[in-house]
Amino acid sequence: MTNSLNRRALRREETREKILRAAVRIFAELGFEAASMGSIAARADLKKALVQYHFETKLNLWQEAVNFLWSELHTLEDGLPRLSDFSSHDDEREILRQVLRAIIRFAKSHPDWVGIMFREASSPGPRLDWLVENHLKRDIEDGTAFIATAQSHGLLPEGPPLQILNIISGALTYPLLVAPLTKRATGINMASDESLDATVDILLNMLKP
Amino acid sequence: MTNSLNRRALRREETREKILRAAVRIFAELGFEAASMGSIAARADLKKALVQYHFETKLNLWQEAVNFLWSELHTLEDGLPRLSDFSSHDDEREILRQVLRAIIRFAKSHPDWVGIMFREASSPGPRLDWLVENHLKRDIEDGTAFIATAQSHGLLPEGPPLQILNIISGALTYPLLVAPLTKRATGINMASDESLDATVDILLNMLKP
DNA sequence: AATTTGACAATACGATCGCATAGTGAAACG
DNA sequence: CGTTTCACTATGCGATCGTATTGTCAAATT
Numbered sequence: 184m185t186n187s188l189n190r191r192a193l194r195r196e197e198t199r200e201k202i203l204r205a206a207v208r209i210f211a212e213l214g215f216e217a218a219s220m221g222s223i224a225a226r227a228d229l230k231k232a233l234v235q236y237h238f239e240t241k242l243n244l245w246q247e248a249v250n251f252l253w254s255e256l257h258t259l260e261d262g263l264p265r266l267s268d269f270s271s272h273d274d275e276r277e278i279l280r281q282v283l284r285a286i287i288r289f290a291k292s293h294p295d296w297v298g299i300m301f302r303e304a305s306s307p308g309p310r311l312d313w314l315v316e317n318h319l320k321r322d323i324e325d326g327t328a329f330i331a332t333a334q335s336h337g338l339l340p341e342g343p344p345l346q347i348l349n350i351i352s353g354a355l356t357y358p359l360l361v362a363p364l365t366k367r368a369t370g371i372n373m374a375s376d377e378s379l380d381a382t383v384d385i386l387l388n389m390l391k392p
Numbered sequence: 393m394t395n396s397l398n399r400r401a402l403r404r405e406e407t408r409e410k411i412l413r414a415a416v417r418i419f420a421e422l423g424f425e426a427a428s429m430g431s432i433a434a435r436a437d438l439k440k441a442l443v444q445y446h447f448e449t450k451l452n453l454w455q456e457a458v459n460f461l462w463s464e465l466h467t468l469e470d471g472l473p474r475l476s477d478f479s480s481h482d483d484e485r486e487i488l489r490q491v492l493r494a495i496i497r498f499a500k501s502h503p504d505w506v507g508i509m510f511r512e513a514s515s516p517g518p519r520l521d522w523l524v525e526n527h528l529k530r531d532i533e534d535g536t537a538f539i540a541t542a543q544s545h546g547l548l549p550e551g552p553p554l555q556i557l558n559i560i561s562g563a564l565t566y567p568l569l570v571a572p573l574t575k576r577a578t579g580i581n582m583a584s585d586e587s588l589d590a591t592v593d594i595l596l597n598m599l600k601p
Numbered sequence: 602a603a604t605t606t607g608a609c610a611a612t613a614c615g616a617t618c619g620c621a622t623a624g625t626g627a628a629a630c631g
Numbered sequence: 632c633g634t635t636t637c638a639c640t641a642t643g644c645g646a647t648c649g650t651a652t653t654g655t656c657a658a659a660t661t
């Protein structure tokens with residue numbers, strides 16, 4: 184493999200990633216139907232036909248964009264602390280706080296993820312099926328497993344892990360999702376770091392004994 | 393006003409309501425951009441031009457549909473119990489449970505409301521501005537006032553009422569919103585009455601002292 | 602009974618959608 | 632250096648979008 188051989192492949196990869204980043208944003212903002220190949224190309228400052236060239240169909244572009252987004256999510260997961268890493272009860276509670284904070288921070292820095300999640304998860308269809316099979320099934324399993332572990336350590340209240348997971352997920356992501364609304368209605372920016380940390384603290388305070 | 397005078401006016405009102413019900417569903421399912429005048433007309437089993445005749449533009453139809461939806465919401469609010477109606481502490485806690493259950497029940501029976509809320513609240517724009525000014529501002533004020541009252545009665549943990557409101561709202565509506573996803577991934581129907589009541593109970597248990 | 606009103610339909614307009622096809626020109630290869 | 636590969640562009644197709652215009656016919660008015 185010479186140096187010049189990489190020139191084209193490198194440029195190709197750059198272009199593809201540029202398109203994917205634009206696609207993730209547009210899909211998250213507008214939803215699948217309302218997003219257009221043209222608007223995605225415009226966001227990436229490229230021609231529409233180029234997007235079509237690299238990703239063929241709109242559905243395929245959506246899938247690749249989702250894969251791209253989830254790959255970033257998994258890099259976060261690798262950095263999360265684990266409950267098994269610590270022993271004392273105080274440390275475990277602190278780990279729970281760190282995990283919740285990491286989740287809400289990721290959600291803040293990736294509003295696209297929240298947007299795509301909420302838009303696709305709420306109505307049945309082929310895209311939800313694909314999303315469940317390729318990403319969400321595993322995510323839910325990991326999530327419920329974490330909840331169950333935390334419960335067995337006495338960190339979370341009793342109850343079906345799946346329900347606890349949904350309650351916590353909603354409590355964490357909802358304030359962030361409706362931040363534009365809250366900002367508009369009250370002038371308060373709920374997406375600030377202070378607000379988000381406060382949200383975690385309030386929630387953790389609820390979850391205590 | 394004769395009998396025959398009402399014939400046309402009545403039919404007009406029937407047609408308008410038929411269109412509005414269809415519009416609410418379509419807008420909630422697809423979002424504003426993806427929803428089309430044609431699909432709304434088809435859902436109402438009417439011609440596209442008739443929809444245009446009654447509501448002029450798509451934006452105007454959306455606003456009227458939202459007004460129609462909120463008018464149903466307000467009939468629910470009128471039936472809600474109030475904290476000031478009871479005196480003993482046990483009764484107050486029971487009222488809180490009833491209020492939360494009424495909210496989640498309404499959300500279940502009006503998925504369109506949840507859909508429109510989540511779709512419009514998450515991204516800034518002229519429609520969000522309109523929604524805030526005409527409905528949400530008042531809703532948020534009422535909500536935070538209720539939270540503050542419940543806090544003063546020792547029913548909810550301390551903290552900014554707006555944040556508590558968002559946390560509770562998210563914890564209640566999220567499980568319902570992602571019910572299609574949960575159903576697909578685990579086979580469990582989180583939108584069942586039992587699951588929803590359990591969600592309220594779990595949440596209330598968290599909110600206790 | 603003659604006339605006006607208004608709920609509704611038929612049709613067309615320009616714009617934009619996803620997608621397909623035919624090039625173009627520089628980088629990679631033998 | 633001649634040839635092939637391929638990232639990228641130009642152009643156009645049929646379908647559908649929101650909207651405007653005009654016509655129709657029964658109900659309401661005078």
